[in-house]
Amino acid sequence: MSFTQIKTCLDILEKNPTIKNYIVQFNFNSSGFMYTVERDPYKNQINQQMNELLDDGSHSGASWGMMLRTIQAILNGVLPYEEFLDYYHIEQCENKQCDNEKCKKYSNTKI
Numbered sequence: 076m077s078f079t080q081i082k083t084c085l086d087i088l089e090k091n092p093t094i095k096n097y098i099v100q101f102n103f104n105s106s107g108f109m110y111t112v113e114r115d116p117y118k119n120q121i122n123q124q125m126n127e128l129l130d131d132g133s134h135s136g137a138s139w140g141m142m143l144r145t146i147q148a149i150l151n152g153v154l155p156y157e158e159f160l161d162y163y164h165i166e167q168c169e170n171k172q173c174d175n176e177k178c179k180k181y182s183n184t185k186i
């Protein structure tokens with residue numbers, strides 16, 4: 076799981092409010108995103124659409140569950156979006172002279 080994958084998913088979810096809402100309200104805390112089978116046919120359909128839209132085929136079960144929990148935390152405001160963007164920036168940043176204060180990726184190469 077990477078912050079880049081999360082950013083891609085968040086962008087997809089902005090265009091798919093039904094699935095976004097589903098993730099926000101998801102509360103099967105014992106089975107989680109990995110093991111939950113929705114009994115309600117409508118919710119099951121949304122769950123399947125979520126899998127098709129967000130799974131890029133790179134995830135183990137744990138990676139998938141962790142990614143969706145992180146997305147849920149961002150959508151619920153538990154992990155502030157601005158803070159997420161800092162992590163995303165640090166993952167993406169290749170600028171050795173980056174002036175983002177939180178971006179320490181190349182801090183030991185700065186003069």
Ligand SMILES: [Zn+2]
Nearest residue numbers: 168173175178
């Ligand atoms: Zn940077």
